[in-house]
Amino acid sequence: MCRPRNPNDWKAPFLVIFKMNPHPLLPAILQDTTRPARRRFSRHIAVEALLSFMAMTLTTFPAKAATPQPAAIVEAMRRSNDYFHASFSLGNSGWARGAYQVGNMRAWETLGIQTYHDRAVAWAAANAWKVGPEDLTSNGHADSQTCGQSYISLYQIDPVPVRIASIKSELDALIVDPASEDDWWWIDAFFMAGPAFAKLGALETRADCYAQASKMYLYMKNTRSLFDSAHGLWYRDAAAKNRTGTYIPEFWSRGNGWVIAACARMLEILPAGEPSRAEYAGMLQTMAAALRPLQGADGFWRSSLKHPEQFTNPETSGTAFFTYAIAYGVNQGLLDSSTYTPMVLKAWDGLTTTALHTDGKLGYVQAIAAAPGASDYESDKDYGYGALLLAGSEILRLLGGPPVVIVNAGGDQSVIDADANEMETVTLNAGGTFVQSGEVTRYSWWLGPVYLGEGTQLAIDFPCAVHAVTLKAEHSSGAFFTDGVTVTVRRPVEAPVVVTASGFQTGNPPSNTLDGQLSTRWSQEGANQWIRYELPVTAILDRVAIGFYLGNQRSTYFKLEVSADGSAWSEVFSGQSSGTTLEPETFSFPVRPAKFVRITCNGNSSPSLWNSLTEVSIPLPGPPIPDSNELADAWEIHHFNATGQDPAADPDGDGADNRDEFILGGDPHQWNPALLQTADNGTGGLNLTLNAHAAFGPGYVGKTRRFRIVSSTTLQTDDWQTVPGHESIAGDNLPRVIAVSNDNGRRFFKLACWLE
Numbered sequence: 107m108c109r110p111r112n113p114n115d116w117k118a119p120f121l122v123i124f125k126m127n128p129h130p131l132l133p134a135i136l137q138d139t140t141r142p143a144r145r146r147f148s149r150h151i152a153v154e155a156l157l158s159f160m161a162m163t164l165t166t167f168p169a170k171a172a173t174p175q176p177a178a179i180v181e182a183m184r185r186s187n188d189y190f191h192a193s194f195s196l197g198n199s200g201w202a203r204g205a206y207q208v209g210n211m212r213a214w215e216t217l218g219i220q221t222y223h224d225r226a227v228a229w230a231a232a233n234a235w236k237v238g239p240e241d242l243t244s245n246g247h248a249d250s251q252t253c254g255q256s257y258i259s260l261y262q263i264d265p266v267p268v269r270i271a272s273i274k275s276e277l278d279a280l281i282v283d284p285a286s287e288d289d290w291w292w293i294d295a296f297f298m299a300g301p302a303f304a305k306l307g308a309l310e311t312r313a314d315c316y317a318q319a320s321k322m323y324l325y326m327k328n329t330r331s332l333f334d335s336a337h338g339l340w341y342r343d344a345a346a347k348n349r350t351g352t353y354i355p356e357f358w359s360r361g362n363g364w365v366i367a368a369c370a371r372m373l374e375i376l377p378a379g380e381p382s383r384a385e386y387a388g389m390l391q392t393m394a395a396a397l398r399p400l401q402g403a404d405g406f407w408r409s410s411l412k413h414p415e416q417f418t419n420p421e422t423s424g425t426a427f428f429t430y431a432i433a434y435g436v437n438q439g440l441l442d443s444s445t446y447t448p449m450v451l452k453a454w455d456g457l458t459t460t461a462l463h464t465d466g467k468l469g470y471v472q473a474i475a476a477a478p479g480a481s482d483y484e485s486d487k488d489y490g491y492g493a494l495l496l497a498g499s500e501i502l503r504l505l506g507g508p509p510v511v512i513v514n515a516g517g518d519q520s521v522i523d524a525d526a527n528e529m530e531t532v533t534l535n536a537g538g539t540f541v542q543s544g545e546v547t548r549y550s551w552w553l554g555p556v557y558l559g560e561g562t563q564l565a566i567d568f569p570c571a572v573h574a575v576t577l578k579a580e581h582s583s584g585a586f587f588t589d590g591v592t593v594t595v596r597r598p599v600e601a602p603v604v605v606t607a608s609g610f611q612t613g614n615p616p617s618n619t620l621d622g623q624l625s626t627r628w629s630q631e632g633a634n635q636w637i638r639y640e641l642p643v644t645a646i647l648d649r650v651a652i653g654f655y656l657g658n659q660r661s662t663y664f665k666l667e668v669s670a671d672g673s674a675w676s677e678v679f680s681g682q683s684s685g686t687t688l689e690p691e692t693f694s695f696p697v698r699p700a701k702f703v704r705i706t707c708n709g710n711s712s713p714s715l716w717n718s719l720t721e722v723s724i725p726l727p728g729p730p731i732p733d734s735n736e737l738a739d740a741w742e743i744h745h746f747n748a749t750g751q752d753p754a755a756d757p758d759g760d761g762a763d764n765r766d767e768f769i770l771g772g773d774p775h776q777w778n779p780a781l782l783q784t785a786d787n788g789t790g791g792l793n794l795t796l797n798a799h800a801a802f803g804p805g806y807v808g809k810t811r812r813f814r815i816v817s818s819t820t821l822q823t824d825d826w827q828t829v830p831g832h833e834s835i836a837g838d839n840l841p842r843v844i845a846v847s848n849d850n851g852r853r854f855f856k857l858a859c860w861l862e
Contacts (some may be wrong), residue, residue: 171452183498189466199233204252209492216499248295254302290326292343297364304375320382338396353413363427370434405456410478422470426493429453433500513589514538515577520594548580556800557839571807604640619722629718636706644701653690655718661685661711668700800837811837817852
């Protein structure tokens with residue numbers, strides 16, 4: 107290696123690294139330029155410096171995120187906006203709600219969901235189409251004009267003069283006011299008011315609107331010097347620019363988000379050839395380049411852009427505005443796709459997996475502020491939802507647009523079995539499905555693989571249970587789209603259950619397992635500790651669901667027993683819980699009559715002898731037991747099939763005619779094969795017509811009915827063989843014609859049916 111020309115040249119790379127990752131020994135070491143000092147530095151510090159640099163690099167440049175499916179983007183947008191509509195009031199016409207409505211209107215334009223448009227109209231009407239309340243304290247205040255962006259959009263849909271009267275008056279007054287150019291003294295104002303000027307200009311073909319916005323923007327940028335060209339970022343206001351202390355320069359994430367998002371909004375609205383377009387496009391490119399190295403590995407930008415260590419939590423609002431604007435830049439060819447698309451997708455992944463809750467709440471949104479600050483998983487604000495909707499809409503454009511069909515199977519339904527017959531009629535409704543283009547040629551409803559029927563509405567008798575139903579919408583293009591709905595049929599009154607135990611820890615009694623709360627528990631230490639449940643009636647049981655305390659950290663060892671009288675017990679399960687979930691786990695077993703259920707515990711895998719159950723769910727009341735074979739009446743439905751070539755004959759010699767009886771229900775050992783009606787298919791074989799009915803109704807929940815085809819050369823032999831390829835046909839309610847060959851004279855066919 108060549109010796110450096112300058113004795114201090116060796117310090118340069120370490121100065122770069124340690125400027126960003128200071129080391130306490132660095133100042134003293136750099137004062138000593140001797141060769142021994144350099145060797146000591148290399149031995150003791152160089153590895154640490156390299157690791158620090160690698161950590162910084164990995165944090166700064168995020169890994170590539172998987173490309174999301176358009177349907178998943180639509181789902182996230184709908185989930186968040188539906189939550190907002192359900193959880194937030196219409197609100198006033200101030201800037202925060204106005205910023206949300208910008209995103210809501212864009213979501214409506216992208217997805218066409220009418221409720222989004224209707225919500226915007228209701229909000230505007232509730233505020234009499236007036237500008238925001240900020241105008242009361244400062245005439246012409248930019249915050250009061252945010253609502254005008256949506257007002258003008260709604261006017262374009264339905265040109266009623268009142269819709270734009272207030273915002274037009276406000277903006278016209280600013281245009282003729284010679285002192286108005288200094289009204290944008292803080293950078294948020296550009297997003298709040300700039301697009302309103304642009305939209306009014308586009309609506310009325312007025313260059314003075316475009317010129318006014320440009321004049322105020324340039325005054326903010328150049329005269330007030332809020333843009334720092336050295337960093338490619340903006341100070342929020344003069345106070346931020348002049349800030350002193352540790353975390354300077356202060357570039358606030360959301361403040362810069364307002365600016366770059368406003369650049370995208372202006373470019374969307376301004377006509378081609380408008381001179382100010384070049385300024386906004388150049389600013390978007392400059393800011394995107396400055397933001398690129400500041401994105402975290404989780405996809406988020408921190409609230410303090412240059413000092414992420416100041417507030418280390420993710421921040422949603424700034425990140426979502428950046429995502430929207432950068433995606434817009436890629437879509438318009440302003441930004442290189444290979445460079446910036448991975449940033450956009452990584453940010454969207456973080457927003458929807460880290461900040462977006464399963465119920466649609468959007469967390470990590472910094473509260474109303476004027477500088478960087480903290481936020482947490484539960485902190486949400488209306489402008490955060492608007493930013494997410496803008497980002498999602500633009501990413502959909504990036505990926506080719508939304509799906510042609512947005513399927514809606516309706517909301518989850520929960521009904522009571524009012525007549526206590528173990529069934530209740532529920533109407534499934536696909537009426538909320540939105541078709542972006544083409545048409546849906548068929549709606550079909552499925553319970554797993556079981557076909558229920560078709561149509562935009564379908565009435566089905568569901569047994570008492572929880573049913574996961576899928577709606578399939580077949581499109582004229584040949585594609586199909588799905589959505590799910592949960593149907594719960596509950597019994598009118600859950601009979602009381604008496605619970606006792608071998609003992610319990612103070613504060614954790616056995617009754618806690620029946621309170622419906624996973625946060626409470628029964629606990630008792632020791633081997634062979636039991637908890638017992640006495641049912642009000644003898645019921646047919648085939649499963650018990652049990653929740654385990656710390657069930658996602660350890661397995662509980664136990665056995666499960668049932669009894670008809672509390673004396674003679676039958677063990678139906680012995681083993682352990684999964685150790686992977688806090689949710690109740692279902693333990694199934696062959697159907698049994700039971701009035702008592704007992705769980706005997708023997709410690710856990712932590713290891714310890716503590717036994718703790720959070721919830722125990724026993725399906726009640728269940729159908730009654732009619733006779734000694736332990737099968738409920740509903741499980742003993744007998745069906746008759748007309749079979750054979752001669753209905754009057756008795757070819758199998760069993761003393762009955764050709765209507766062989768077989769059980770379609772629960773006892774798989776008590777069935778008689780039925781002959782299938784056969785017909786010559788003209789090729790030396792047979793066509794067998796079969797409608798494989800599903801097991802559905804009381805007593806059949808969780809069961810699958812299966813069929814098997816067997817053949818023989820004569821009805822006087824027991825040499826029945828399974829027809830290859832037809833060993834196990836699942837009952838799915840779908841009719842089918844099965845062609846079988848007359849091989850080796852095997853011309854008689856029978857159908858075997860059983861449950862599993």
